[in-house]
Amino acid sequence: MAPILSISNLSKQYASGFQALKSVNLDIEEGEILALLGPNGAGKTTLISIICGLVKASSGSASVGGFDVVRDYRQARSLIGLVPQEISLEPFQTVMDALRFTRGLFGKRNDPALLRRILEQLSLWDKRDAKTMELSGGMKRRVLIAKALCHEPRVLFLDEPTAGVDVELRKEMWEVVRQLKADGVTIILTTHYIDEAEAIADRVGVIRGGELLLVERKETLMQRMGKRQMRVELMQPLPAIPASLARYNLDYSAEDRSLVYSYEANGERTGIASLFADLSAAGILLRDVETKQSSLEDIFVGLVEDKS
Amino acid sequence: MNFHAVKSIYSFEMARFFRTLSQSLISPVLSTSLYFIVFGAAIGSRIEEIDGVSYGAFIVPGLIMLSVLTQSISNASFGIYFPKFLGSIYELHTAPVSFVEIVLGYVGAAATKSALIGLVILATAEFFVDFQILHMGAMLAFLLLTCISFSLFGFIIGVWSKNFEQLQMVPLLVITPLVFLGGSFYSISMLPPFWQTVTLFNPVVYLISGFRWAFFGTADINLGLSLGMIALFMFVCLGIIGWTFKTGYKIKT
Ligand SMILES: Nc1ncnc2c1ncn2[C@@H]1O[C@H](COP(=O)(O)OP(=O)(O)OP(=O)(O)O)[C@@H](O)[C@H]1O
Numbered sequence: 001m002a003p004i005l006s007i008s009n010l011s012k013q014y015a016s017g018f019q020a021l022k023s024v025n026l027d028i029e030e031g032e033i034l035a036l037l038g039p040n041g042a043g044k045t046t047l048i049s050i051i052c053g054l055v056k057a058s059s060g061s062a063s064v065g066g067f068d069v070v071r072d073y074r075q076a077r078s079l080i081g082l083v084p085q086e087i088s089l090e091p092f093q094t095v096m097d098a099l100r101f102t103r104g105l106f107g108k109r110n111d112p113a114l115l116r117r118i119l120e121q122l123s124l125w126d127k128r129d130a131k132t133m134e135l136s137g138g139m140k141r142r143v144l145i146a147k148a149l150c151h152e153p154r155v156l157f158l159d160e161p162t163a164g165v166d167v168e169l170r171k172e173m174w175e176v177v178r179q180l181k182a183d184g185v186t187i188i189l190t191t192h193y194i195d196e197a198e199a200i201a202d203r204v205g206v207i208r209g210g211e212l213l214l215v216e217r218k219e220t221l222m223q224r225m226g227k228r229q230m231r232v233e234l235m236q237p238l239p240a241i242p243a244s245l246a247r248y249n250l251d252y253s254a255e256d257r258s259l260v261y262s263y264e265a266n267g268e269r270t271g272i273a274s275l276f277a278d279l280s281a282a283g284i285l286l287r288d289v290e291t292k293q294s295s296l297e298d299i300f301v302g303l304v305e306d307k308s
Numbered sequence: 309m310n311f312h313a314v315k316s317i318y319s320f321e322m323a324r325f326f327r328t329l330s331q332s333l334i335s336p337v338l339s340t341s342l343y344f345i346v347f348g349a350a351i352g353s354r355i356e357e358i359d360g361v362s363y364g365a366f367i368v369p370g371l372i373m374l375s376v377l378t379q380s381i382s383n384a385s386f387g388i389y390f391p392k393f394l395g396s397i398y399e400l401h402t403a404p405v406s407f408v409e410i411v412l413g414y415v416g417a418a419a420t421k422s423a424l425i426g427l428v429i430l431a432t433a434e435f436f437v438d439f440q441i442l443h444m445g446a447m448l449a450f451l452l453l454t455c456i457s458f459s460l461f462g463f464i465i466g467v468w469s470k471n472f473e474q475l476q477m478v479p480l481l482v483i484t485p486l487v488f489l490g491g492s493f494y495s496i497s498m499l500p501p502f503w504q505t506v507t508l509f510n511p512v513v514y515l516i517s518g519f520r521w522a523f524f525g526t527a528d529i530n531l532g533l534s535l536g537m538i539a540l541f542m543f544v545c546l547g548i549i550g551w552t553f554k555t556g557y558k559i560k561t
């Protein structure tokens with residue numbers, strides 16, 4: 001299947017001379033959720049802005065649904081919804097008017113039933129007649145999402161949708177994103193929160209200094225790059241780690257009487273079997289064993305530090 | 309062509325106008341009334357008729373133009389500057405619209421507003437002076453053409469302005485003097501020959517002269533020339549807007 005969004009060799013140099021994007025290539029399949037992770041100033045917003053028509057690329061191209069975002073901008077933009085990073089709404093407009101305005105801009109006739117469904121989904125129906133300036137920050141952000149959805153886009157860009165949003169609302173937004181995915185909408189979101197990417201993304205892209213360092217399925221990324229940890233709980237306290245176990249670099253915690261062993265999940269040999277053999281040779285009795293995957297956060301931090 | 313978008317922009321701009329209807333109307337109506345009282349009644353009674361028209365009536369077309377020009381410019385420039393200032397303009401850039409729809413929506417709404425204001429002032433004038441409009445159709449045509457071309461001009465100012473000062477500077481520093489020196493309060497033929505020539509470089513002279521002809525059938529300047537000048541001004545503005553959007557100048561980074 002042809003990708004719904006295709007970016008090739010996209011570069012951007014701002015008038016100031018700053019190179020914000022360096023030849024970015026990326027394909028996104030219909031229906032997937034891609035999270036773009038990256039520190040401040042990495043170029044996430046620039047990338048999105050070029051696709052959505054806010055910024056002109058210096059070179060390279062992008063197409064949505066097979067339509068070039070510059071040459072066939074009408075068809076391309078009809079497929080796109082954008083929730084910008086900055087909250088910018090007409091203060092005197094009511095929520096409903098704001099939605100009707102956007103839908104009109106996208107060349108669609110008013111559809112009260114659809115707008116009602118969108119507002120209800122975002123818990124904004126009660127606020128439909130409120131002026132946007134009377135809303136809280138989190139509500140305003142939801143209005144922006146509602147506006148981006150009201151012309152039924154097939155690709156939705158969310159530029160830091162949960163920045164400055166409380167924990168509960170974040171969870172709600174994730175729920176909305178999952179529902180949209182279920183409706184077949186392709187979603188590209190940027191975020192600083194790794195747990196966010198971990199919670200909702202299918203694929204994760206890491207961008208830094210205008211370069212797309214990698215794009216990978218979330219599971220693959222965690223498997224490939226991730227370390228696993230094994231925690232071994234002991235029957236008796238251990239006064240000191242025996243010399244025979246030194247090569248495993250074990251951490252001992254006296255508090256919960258456990259040894260922690262870190263190993264490469266994708267390594268040829270994990271060393272677990274020999275560790276168990278050496279433990280029993282040392283006469284150490286085990287009570288319980290638990291293994292866990294390291295989080296995207298660990299991977300991300302490792303990756304960004306690696307390159308700098 | 310995305311007609312829904314034009315309609316959307318137009319009706320939301322008009323909604324803003326009606327939301328602030330009293331403010332939109334009070335100031336132009338009040339200031340023109342003051343002009344009529346001072347120039348028409350107080351001073352005008354001491355001034356002779358010009359081309360067979362009483363002075364109070366003579367200044368009506370000029371006063372309407374004065375308001376219509378400033379209103380067109382301020383409505384259109386504010387209309388597009390405000391979303392730029394708020395940042396909500398991102399919607400226009402990300403929507404499947406070209407500059408044609410954007411201009412039709414914003415300039416159409418601004419021109420409609422100032423035409424309405426012009427008509428309200430005309431009605432106000434009826435209170436103060438007696439006059440008849442000789443060529444009703446031509447009067448309306450001139451009014452509309454003026455509203456459209458100066459709304460286009462205002463739109464350019466709104467797009468190019470970087471801050472509120474710049475937004476207000478052009479109307480204040482350029483338009484007001486041009487209108488005052490454009491024959492609102494006198495006939496060009498009353499000026500010394502040298503100044504008559506200078507005046508011909510003032511585009512507003514052509515507007516007011518043509519507009520006044522529609523009222524009283526007399527004009528300082530050939531009617532065709534007046535129309536030609538307004539048309540020229542309109543096409544220049546359209547050209548500048550087209551170029552601005554094509555190159556992304558002042559619009560896109
Ligand atoms: N209009 C502009 N002119 C010049 N430089 C710009 C402009 N807009 C952005 N930049 C620069 O380009 C770089 C990338 O900015 P961008 O907004 O894309 O980053 P980001 O990844 O979205 O960051 P954040 O997480 O803070 O939102 C930054 O260094 C920024 O200073």
Ligand SMILES: [Mg+2]
Pocket residue numbers: 044045046085159
């Ligand atoms: Mg950003």
